[in-house]
Amino acid sequence: MKVLRAGRMERCIGCHSCSLACARLVHGRLSWNTAGIRIASAGGLSTGFEAHLCVACDPAPCAAACPSGSLVQRAGGGVTVDRDLCIRCGKCASACPVDAIYMDPEEQYPYLCLHCGRCVAFCPHGCIALEDVDARRPGSRGGDVDGEVPDAY
Amino acid sequence: MRTDQTWSRVLHVDLESGRSHVLQFGSRAEHLGGSGLAAALYSRYGLLDAPALDPRQPLIFAVGPLTGLFPLMSKTVCGFRSPYTGEWAESHAGGRLALSLRFAGYDALMVTGAARGLSALIVGARTVDLHDVAYLRGADVFSTGKYLRRFGRESSGHRSCIRIGPAGEQGISYACINVDSFRHFGRLGAGAVMGAKNLKGIVVLGDGSYRLPEGKAYPKLMRELYKDITGTDKMRKYHDLGTPANLTALNGLNALPWNNLQKTTDERIDGISGETFADRFLLRQTACAGCPVGCIHIGLLRQQFASDHEFLYKQVSYDYESIFSQGTMLGLTDGSDVLALLDETEKLGLDCMSSGVALAWVAEAVEKGVITERETLVPIRFGEVQGFMEALRHIAMGSNEFYRTLGTGALKAADVYGGAEYACVLGQEMAGYATGEVFFVAQAYGFRHSHLDSGGYAWDQSSKEKDARKAVDFLVDDEYKRILINCMVSCMFARATYGPERIAECLASVGLTDLADGLETAGRAVQALRWKLKFDTGFDVDAVRIPKRYTEVVTWKGAIDTTYMDAVRTTYAAAIRELAASGQPMSGSEDA
Ligand code: SF4
């Protein structure tokens, strides 16, 4: 099982290409909010940018909080989403410990990362990558993105 | 929200009455967006006979029909009456503003009137609020940004924060509007226009979203363009050393202005070359929202502020024009001096090009004894950073009569104090290209008096013959192509990608077929309308001056050919006059 990790955010230039791609390709929207990954300037002592995205909890508090069965635990961490079941209560967003769920104020649907990896090719600096879940387990090498910057296609 | 309306959606905020309206303005097939939309709005809401700083004059921020839809469609056009020239003017900037306006749901934000007290305007998809910010009176650009970012936190979307510094509040003719810390509506005094409205800052919340255009054409073209821009080497130079790579190149060509254009090359270039900046100061690159290139270079300035090891650090953005205007032009050859000046300029909210070039004139005028320390208050000499540092503050604060005059432009000060022959002013303080006759004319007569109006500098470098007609035909046609880009609104760095056919293809792919079909007609009409507005607001094409210094320049081609330059001048003036005369009003310009 693979999950999306933003392991090289110190390389990020804040172009929002990842968010725009996710909104476009996964959610059919033109937006930088209704996306599984959202970029903010880091501020404070750090410089540059940070990514807000699902960190693939297992077990997932959002799925536990979901009263409709719309969010279901995904093998390897994170959740799968069935839009049709969602009752737009926003409980998942409140339960998420890392603010990874964006509740769209107009339609009240939650937007979160599904770990599909479609945004990866759009990052010009190789900040984000799909990684094997096993890479994060104790005893493994850890979740390094290799140094290569992938081509967009 | 949809992206394919036939009109532009404009948020009009009148600070005088405190009321705001969403307008369905004009016809996109006619004004397109960006430059054209701003001009069409000014035709309807502007006051031709009132001065630039009359608070009733509109201050317009416009994006285009492709903003957010394609890569590098990441710029905003600011349209305003310039306190520098008195005329209708534009300035362009990146940052997060373009996407914020798009996702807030507007093609333009137009502000008229003055607020009763110093205020901040917060707008978004579901927000229009005015806050009293009297506590920010006189605050510098950075601290203002910190305070303003507190607004709109509750909307979890991304925001843009634009603001003015002390220079804008003081009405200095080349005060800028800072956009998201590192970008600017720099030239021609938009910051003073905002100051005259008692508006310290605007926060735009990009908290709405759109349905994507239907059909397969859009995703296909988007993929193709994204690949074209990121997959090829086209954009590498902008990210790598960035525009400062030009310093060494132009110095080698004898085309880099040094010491108020007393020379065009200097062997001490290595201290402030693009390579040196990258090696010694580059902290990181960043990008405008919606642009995968990332051309914004941020330098790290480490300064000792006390004995012992007491250091502070600052992040200062730099590029070719800023290193030219506050470096070579002032005879400075140490990159950290340049970064220190740029940081001060940024805080005060001055345009770095105009303030640097104006100070270069001061340094030469002092050298020649035309002005003295009685006027300048501090010793000003080429190569000495401290004097320039203090003088910047004097300009922004209008410390005495001399600095107040200098704050209206170097040539205006020279007309009062002497030294007009060497004021490096071509409509406004020059851009960093001593490339020859065509560029000098192009900037002096150009619509924005900017090196970005048309590629005059490129013509100087590529054209072998001295044919004024051909040169002017190129300027007029190149301006037209750039206007199309400025109507969409793309970054100029993508001009090789976004030619007229490509733009039409993009428009058609998102369902704007009427814009695509009539693109050329609309583009030419926008070009004419812009010139008409410039003439209607006071531009006198016969009064344009090219100071004597420009006839003394020696480039790689040798001395300036004044006969050729005069021929280009008269031919270009006639072409501009013709364009202005053909300008027609557009839909929306009739009285409501
Ligand atoms: S959305 Fe939040 S709570 Fe749910 S799995 Fe991801 S990080 Fe965990």
Ligand code: SF4
């Ligand atoms: S992995 Fe898929 S769902 Fe997650 S942010 Fe990227 S594109 Fe969106």
Ligand code: SF4
């Ligand atoms: S695409 Fe990459 S560089 Fe651009 S904002 Fe996303 S993570 Fe940062």
